[in-house]
Amino acid sequence: MDADVPRYTLRERQRQEREDLILRAAEAVLLEKGYHETSMDEIAARVGIAKGTVYLHFTSKEDLIQELFKRDMQQLLQEIDTLIASSVTVREKLRAVLRQVYGGMLYRRFRLLALLYDSPGSRQALLTKKESLRQYGEQIAQRILVLVEEGQATGLLNAHIPAVVLQTAFFGLLTPYVYDRLITQAHIEPDELIAQLEYVYFHGVAANEASQELEKM
Amino acid sequence: MDADVPRYTLRERQRQEREDLILRAAEAVLLEKGYHETSMDEIAARVGIAKGTVYLHFTSKEDLIQELFKRDMQQLLQEIDTLIASSVTVREKLRAVLRQVYGGMLYRRFRLLALLYDSPGSRQALLTKKESLRQYGEQIAQRILVLVEEGQATGLLNAHIPAVVLQTAFFGLLTPYVYDRLITQAHIEPDELIAQLEYVYFHGVAANEASQELEKM
Amino acid sequence: MDADVPRYTLRERQRQEREDLILRAAEAVLLEKGYHETSMDEIAARVGIAKGTVYLHFTSKEDLIQELFKRDMQQLLQEIDTLIASSVTVREKLRAVLRQVYGGMLYRRFRLLALLYDSPGSRQALLTKKESLRQYGEQIAQRILVLVEEGQATGLLNAHIPAVVLQTAFFGLLTPYVYDRLITQAHIEPDELIAQLEYVYFHGVAANEASQELEKM
Amino acid sequence: MDADVPRYTLRERQRQEREDLILRAAEAVLLEKGYHETSMDEIAARVGIAKGTVYLHFTSKEDLIQELFKRDMQQLLQEIDTLIASSVTVREKLRAVLRQVYGGMLYRRFRLLALLYDSPGSRQALLTKKESLRQYGEQIAQRILVLVEEGQATGLLNAHIPAVVLQTAFFGLLTPYVYDRLITQAHIEPDELIAQLEYVYFHGVAANEASQELEKM
DNA sequence: TATGAATGAGCTTTCATTCAT
């Protein structure tokens, strides 16, 4: 039995690695071309395997894309959960989320997430079936909601505004559109962007605000 | 000659009506299913005409979709231009834009507009060719930019923040996501939503803010 | 009754004229684009009438094309019959046929005729049904056969060669290919071409030949 | 390595065979129905495969037809080149060409070739693009021209007649029309037909001719 | 297990023909 475990594990590990390769290739194509113009042929070609092999790992194109979202979102949720659990102020936590999105690899995921809200077509195709992918979006939203409610409870955020509005307004800052316009086109540095978005967000949200806080930056 | 005019007008009117029916059906399907899963068959079926008839009005699927955007966007731009030209404060102008989006039919258009930033696939398919549709998105953005610059010049908006950031942050409020979450799911009334989004936006943007303005609402 | 005749005749004449216009337009398009790429739309457009009007004169595209061939061929046959009936030598008659083809308007007809032998597609479409169009080709061939048989009977043409071979060989000279190559590309003058084709033909056909007849030309 | 070669060869061979089957079916349909009425559906049905499979071998209908011509013409040109290179008289070479056309499989090709000069429609569709197919017709014509010029140089053919006329007149003998009339309808044996066409051709072309040469046959 | 050839439903587009006006 001892002898079997590593063999099984090796197999399993190889399987996992290939699956990761496929998912990574799929993600790349998906970000480049969108759901419909992503073909199983191209994914397989990028990985360097046969098309049929992809089907040994994922039962369908839809399943593959779902898995892709699932993994990314799980990691994202975990990272956010770690943030939430840390003992800093809510403001710092929200700033950290912004930083994750605009400064790090996270943006890629938001772009993916955006696809969920983008083409209603893929929404239907992707989300209606099986294990709804939309739940991932919801779970992220849920974390933000927890954060803003924490902020309201600690007196940091304006308690007169419904938490769901604060949550949604924060989400508005995470749009791919924002990324495209400010980082890609206006060439604003991520760090500066984060500071400014944070400022914009907070000075409509904070219960008491320092009037010219931005001046100092 | 008098006799001819109405006959010509009748024909032309019928043509226009049919064209509108097609565009409306196309828009409905587009909003439901997205670009790729919108088929000429379904559009024709919804209007209750033969597939070939659609091609009497639009030379291709792409042409049909482009025309759809073109008409909506032209009307939208005109409405925004009217707003801009009015002699009210910038804050009231921006509030009017919010009202247009969340209170009226305008939302439908933003949903369409969102498609432009959605699936890179349709982006390529729709926008690369001929008369780029993305320009409509840009033109709207341009109006917002003019508004926030006007606000900065008149001392209403924080001049320390780049106008492009103010513009983009405002755009973040107009996301379909916001609509879905707050109006469709949280069942917040459009009027209240507008007031709150306005408040949230302005109290991060205004050079001088009334601290508890929201209290009064 | 006297009063009716001209009215009827006028109507009929107008009808005929329009029919001619349609046929002429159809012929032009047919020569330019071939059977399948000739559309009823384009024919109607060239005449300047509605598509439906074409169907008042011809029951189908096929019928229209058949009528087109019928008229052209009848005229051609009549002209050849006139030639045959004249009291000149067979050689002069055949030369006259060549002249008709390469020097005059007749070439257009041969080009049409060639369509019959060209695309088997149109052959099937055009000829299988109703009144076979191929008969027109046959009737022309028949005239040539009569001519060469007359030539053999009068000792002008080699009687050792089957008349059908002489006939067919003559037909070979009337190919559109010959026209394209020698008149369009090699820019040989029609008159010279006729003389040379005649010479080539006759000096393989004539029972007794003048050895260097061409020299004199 | 030895083990790999046959495996690769097997796949490749099967691919080739399938491709040949498709080309043969396509040729059959093409000869029966012409370019436009040849459908990918019918080709696939005749081979007994799915339509999509055809597209695994040829990127488009046009590509398929082009390949069809390309293969046939290349083989034909090679055969003619072999003929030309042989050390027999020009007359024997030309006779060999006739024999190839009327006695052998070659006729099928001339029929295809005829399609090139047929419907201007397919001409445009087939020839305008990419690697012009018309060049194959031209290359054959070129070989004939070389032959007749050789004949004129060696005193065998009448040097008073432009070589291009001799060439074209010879081409006239190779028309599908000739085949239809003399072999299919008049039931003349290919061998006899060749002899007679040769005679007809040569006795209008030869500088010096034997008067009753045909008598001996 | 891995392959990739084969499949066929489904899409966009065209155009001869019909028919209400």
Next chain:
DNA sequence: CATGAATGAAAGCTCATTCAT
């Protein structure tokens, strides 16, 4: 009669999925 909008069958082509090897 004349019109031209409407029709819908049919074509070329794509691609997710299957399966024999």
